[in-house]
Amino acid sequence: MTRQLRMGIESRVMQDGTFRFDFGSWSLAPQIVIPGYRVPSPGAMHRPPVETENASSLSERYALLRAQAMNVHQSCLATSEWLLRGTSHGVGLPLTAADTLKGMNFVDCLRYRDGGRDIRSIYRNTWNHPVPAGTDGALQRRTLDVEVVHHSLDTFEDILAADNAASLIQIVEAVYLATCRYTEGRFGEAITLAWGACEQLLSKLWDSFLTETQASGRLTRQRRSRLVGRDFTASMKSEALELGSCLNYDLYREVDTARKARNQWAHEMTEPSDAQLASAMAAAEGLFEEVCGIQLRFPLNAGSPGVPAWNIWIAKDGSDRENSDR
Numbered sequence: 001m002t003r004q005l006r007m008g009i010e011s012r013v014m015q016d017g018t019f020r021f022d023f024g025s026w027s028l029a030p031q032i033v034i035p036g037y038r039v040p041s042p043g044a045m046h047r048p049p050v051e052t053e054n055a056s057s058l059s060e061r062y063a064l065l066r067a068q069a070m071n072v073h074q075s076c077l078a079t080s081e082w083l084l085r086g087t088s089h090g091v092g093l094p095l096t097a098a099d100t101l102k103g104m105n106f107v108d109c110l111r112y113r114d115g116g117r118d119i120r121s122i123y124r125n126t127w128n129h130p131v132p133a134g135t136d137g138a139l140q141r142r143t144l145d146v147e148v149v150h151h152s153l154d155t156f157e158d159i160l161a162a163d164n165a166a167s168l169i170q171i172v173e174a175v176y177l178a179t180c181r182y183t184e185g186r187f188g189e190a191i192t193l194a195w196g197a198c199e200q201l202l203s204k205l206w207d208s209f210l211t212e213t214q215a216s217g218r219l220t221r222q223r224r225s226r227l228v229g230r231d232f233t234a235s236m237k238s239e240a241l242e243l244g245s246c247l248n249y250d251l252y253r254e255v256d257t258a259r260k261a262r263n264q265w266a267h268e269m270t271e272p273s274d275a276q277l278a279s280a281m282a283a284a285e286g287l288f289e290e291v292c293g294i295q296l297r298f299p300l301n302a303g304s305p306g307v308p309a310w311n312i313w314i315a316k317d318g319s320d321r322e323n324s325d326r
Contacts, residue, residue: 001146003153007160013149017142021070028166029062029069063097065169070095072172073156079297080151081144088299089142094180158294168292171197175284175298182277182300188265191272194280195262198255199234201287206237208291209246234259251290254283274300 001013008025024031034055040046048056071094081087159168178193210227213219226232238255241247247255258280261272272280281298289295 001149003150005153005157005160007157009160011153017144019070019073021066021073023062023066023069026066026160028160029065032059032062034059060097065166067095067097068169068173069160071176072159072169073152075172075176075296075298076155076159077144077148077152078299079155079295080148082297082299083295084148084151085145088297094177155294155296159292162292167200171200171288172296175281178277178284179281179298179300187271187273187277188269190277191258191262191265191280194277194284195258198258198280198283198287201284201291202234202237202241202255204291205241205246205287209241209244247290248286251283251286254279254286258283 003011003013005011008027010022010025012020012022014020023029032055035049035052037049037052047053074092078088081089159165159172162168174193174197178190178197181187181190181193207228210219210224214224235256238247238252238259242249242252257276261276261280264270265272277300281300285296285298
């Protein structure tokens with residue numbers, strides 16, 4: 001299935017469930033040409049020209065933003081499954097800039113090459129090992145309805161088409177990564193990421209409130225200056241927004257719980273509970289819908305554990321699993 005998104009991004013969904021995105025014409029991270037140069041003396045130390053270094057650095061920033069956008073789509077896909085089918089399969093492992101294929105098109109992509117610093121290569125090398133690992137049965141296959149796929153791309157489009165798309169990508173990915181850290185048992189990191197996103201969304205909601213109030217003539221520029229900045233905390237903003245009927249009371253309570261849990265972790269290293277992290281996810285979901293008008297869901301079952309949950313056996317000669325090295 002091929003679909004052209006509004007921002008110049010082309011998406012292809014394969015029958016095996018692989019999503020491919022061509023960001024070459026995306027204005028926020030387009031294709032870039034890195035100028036070549038001649039090495040002054042083979043084998044001698046040298047520094048590339050400034051224009052080459054600048055273009056190379058920019059290409060890496062683009063690769064990072066593309067990976068972040070694909071992580072955002074994983075959240076969109078989880079949301080669509082929940083909204084349309086009432087199921088929650090979670091989302092996949094987070095992508096990094098190193099995972100983005102830097103090919104000219106969907107066909108001529110660079111092939112994967114194992115790297116010692118790529119932890120996933122350990123799994124791939126074990127899986128592709130000439131010694132049969134053996135399984136008790138076929139791997140369970142996850143299926144996706146075409147309607148769910150289209151809905152996920154619709155939501156993805158809405159996020160990327162927003163005026164502040166670059167900011168929203170950072171916010172959505174932060175909450176998505178929080179769900180991954182939760183699954184790995186890193187609750188402190190999870191609450192930090194989730195609250196960071198909540199605080200950004202709360203600030204956007206507060207700015208909108210001030211702008212609307214200023215239009216009435218009651219809020220002067222001098223008065224507004226006292227209501228922004230570091231001295232006016234997230235706690236003050238949430239209290240004022242709730243009292244001003246700009247923040248639902250139930251959502252206010254979720255925000256307050258998430259804020260306190262993050263502060264306890266930051267100042268006392270007190271690990272948040274499951275309930276507190278669930279409140280942080282609910283706060284992020286509610287604030288994102290309030291600010292952007294887009295419904296997202298961040299299930300707390302993303303990614304995979306950070307430590308292997310099974311023993312990996314590699315036989316010496318491939319014939320006797322009982323005497324294999326562990």
